[in-house]
Amino acid sequence: MKFLFPKFNKIGMPLLGAAAVALFVLQNRHKLRKRVRIAEERYLENGSVALAALPALRFALLPAMYGAAQKANKHNFGLLPRLGAPKWVKYTLGFALLDYTNYLWHILLHKLPWLWRFHNVHHVDMDLDLSTAWRFHIGENIASVPYRSFMAAFIGVPAPLVLFYEVIFEGCTAFHHSNWRLPFWVERRLCQVVVTPRMHGIHHSIVAQETNSNFSVIFSFWDRLHSTLRLNIPQDAITIGVPSYRNPAEQSPMRLFLMPFDEPRPWKLPSGKIPARNEDMPVTKTHLLP
Template sequence: MLCNGPRPERQRTLGTRSASWLAPALLCAAFFALRVLEDRRPLRQRTAPAGPRLLRNAATGALAAVTVAVPNALVTRPATALVERRGWGLVPHLGLPPAVRPAAALVLMDYTLYLWHVLLHRVPQLWRWHRVHHADADLDVSTALRFHAAELAWSVPWRAAQVLLIGVPRRTLSLWGVLTLAEVMFYHSNLRLPLRWERALGGLLVTPRQHGIHHDSVAAHQARNLSSGLSVWDRLHGTVGPQLPQQTLVMGLPPGPEGRA
C-alpha cells in the first residue's frame, strides 16, 4: 500500500516529461528530413550557398524564440488558463461534442493566423518586421525559422486574443503550435513534390509551390497565397495566387517602395 501511493504521480510526471520532448524531437527530425529531401529533389535553383543561410536563419529564429518565451509565458499561457477555468471563448459555447471542440479550435486558430498574415502585409508597422522573413534570397526549410523577434513579439497579443476569443485550452494551443510549425517548414521547403501530390495536397494544405508564389519578389504575388496552414482561406477570400513555373520566380523583397518598411 505504502509503495503504491507515489507511483501514479511519478509515472504521470515521467510521461509528461517524455511527451514534452517528443514534439520538439519530431519537429527537428522533420526539419532535417526536409533539408535532405530538398537537396535531392530541388524545386527551384538556389542563388546562394545553403550553409551560411541556414546558420543565419537559425540564429534569427533562435533570437526570436528566446525573445518571445517570456511574453508568451506571461500573456498567452494565462489566457489558456482563463479559458480552462472560466469557459471563455466561442468554441465552448457552440454546443459541440467535447471530442469535436479541439478540431473546431484548431480550424479557427488557423483562420485567424491567415488574418494575421494579411495584417503583416498590409499594416506598415508590421510589414517592417515581416519583410525580414521575405528578404531571404532563397526559399527553403530554413526560411521557416527566419522571423524577426519584433514580428513574433507583436504576435503575442494577437495570439492571446485568438486564445480568449476562440476558447483554446493549453493542450490544444500546444498541438496547434506543433502542427503549424510542421506545416510552415513543409511549405517553405524547396522540395519538388510530384505534381499529382501537390494538386491532391493543395486542395487541403498550403504546398511548397503555392507558398513559392507568395515569396516571389513581385509585390502583387506577395499579397496572394496568404494561408498558413489550410489552403481554403485563400479560396474563400479570393487571394489565390497565379500558377507560375517555379524557375521563373525571384525570391526576395519587391524592388522600390513596396519592399521598404
Template sequence: MKKEDAFSLFQKVGMPVLGGWALFLFWKETTRALRSRKQPRTDRLVMNGKVAATAAVGLRLMLIPALVGAATYTQKRQIGLLPRLPLPQSLKTLVAFLLLDYGNYLWHTLNHRFSVLWRFHNVHHTDLDLDITTAWRFHLGEVAISALYRGGVAGLVGTTPGTVLLYELFYEGATAFHHSNWQLPYQVEKALSKVVVTPRMHGIHHSIVLRETNSNYSVVFSFWDRLHQTLRLNVPQQEITIGVPAYQEAEELTYANLLRLPFTSIRSWKLPSGEEPDRPHIKRPIFELAR
C-alpha cells in the same frame, strides 16, 4: 489537461517530432530541389540560424506562454466562444483548430497590409532563396507582437492549453513544410494543395512581383485563400524571383542589418533600377497549380 502537463508533453514529444520533421525536409530539399538556388547553402544556414536563434527566445519565452496562458485563463473561467457551444469535446477541438488557423490567415494578411507590421515581417521576406531555414527567419519583434495577437485569438476562441499546443505543433510543422525547397511529385502536390499549403503554393507568396506576394496567406489549410479569393497557383517555380525587389543585394542583408531593418525607412516596392517587377499575363487559370 493541465497547462503544466500540456507544456511538458509539447517539450518532450512535440519538439523531437518537429526536429525529426525538419531533418527530413532538409534531406528532401537536398536530394530533390524545387527551385534553383542563388546563394551558397552554408551561408544561408549561418545567417538564418542567427536570426532564428534570436527569434527562438521570443517564441519560447513569449509566444508559447501567451498561447497557453490565454487558454488556461479562459478554460478556468469558461469564457470565449467554445464554452458557449453545446458540442462534444472532440468537435470543440476541431472547431478550435480551424479557428486558430483562420486567425493566423488573418494575421498574415495584416502583416502585409499595415506598414508597422510589415517592417518586421519584411525581414522574413528579404531572404533571397526559399527553403526550410526561411521558416525560422523571423524578427524577434514580429514574434513578440504576434504573441499578443495569437494569445488574444486563443482567448476569444476559448480553447484548452492542450489544443493550442497541438495546433502549434501543426503550425510549426506546416511552416517548415511549405517553406521547404522540396519538389514533390506534381500530381501529389496538386492534390495536397487543395487542402494544405504546399511548397509550390508558398513559393509564389515569396515572389518579388507584388500581386503574387499579396496572395497565398494561409498557414496550415489552404482553403482560407480560396474563401477570400487570395489564392494564386499558376506561376511556374523556375520563373519566380524570391525576395523583396528593393533588397536584392546579399551583401547588405547581414545579421546586424536584419535586426535594424524594422527601424529604418521602408523602401518602395521597386528594383534598384527603379523598375517595379511584373510578369506577363499567364494564360493558365489562377487556381491551376503550375509546375
C-alpha cells in the same frame, strides 16, 4: 504563468526536430528551385535571426497563448464554450479557428506598415528553403503574442489544443517553406487542402500581386474563401525575395536585426523597375491550378 510543458518538450519538439532533418534531406535530394546564393552564407544569416527569435516563441508566445486559453476555460469564456458541443467538435473547430486567425495575422503583417517592417526580414531572403521557415525577426514574434493570445481566449480553445496546434503549425511552416520538389501530381492535389512548397513559393515572389496572395499557414482553403489564392505561377518563373533588397551584402545578421528600424524602401528593383507579371498567361501543366 506556466512555462514548462513536459509533453510539448518530450514529444512535440523531438517530432519537429525529426521533421526538420527529414525536410533538410529531401530538399537537398529533390530541389524545387535553383539557389541564388551560397547556402552556407544564408544558413549563418537565417540561423542568427532564428537564434534570437525562437526563444520568444517558446518562452513568451507559447506560455501566453496557453495561459490565455486556460483562463478562458476556467471562466467558461469564448465562442466554443457557448456551443455546448461535444469535446471532439470543440477540438476540431478550435483547431480550424486558430488556423484562420493566423491567416488573418499573416495578412496584417503585410498590410500594416509597422508590422511589415519586421515581417520584411523574412521576405528579403533571396532563396526559399527550410531555413527561411525560422527566419522571423524577434520583433515580429513578440508582436504576435498579444494577438494570438487574445484569439486563443476569444475562441475559447481548450488549453491543451494550443500546444498540439503549435506543433502542427511549426511543422507545416517548415514544410511549405522547404525547397522540396514533390511529385507534381501529388502537390497539385495536396494544395487543395494544405499549403505546399510550390503554393508558398508564389507568396515569396518579388511581384507584389503574388506576394500579397497565399497567406494561409496550414489549410489552404482560407485563401480560397477570401479570394487571395494564386496558383497560376510556375516555380521557374518566380524570383524569390523583395525587389528593393537584391544586394546580399545587406543581409548580414546585424543588418537584418536593424532592418525594421530603417526607412522602408519602395517596391522597386535597383534599376527603378517595378516587377510585374503578364496576367494573360495561358494555364499549362506547370501550374498548380486544378
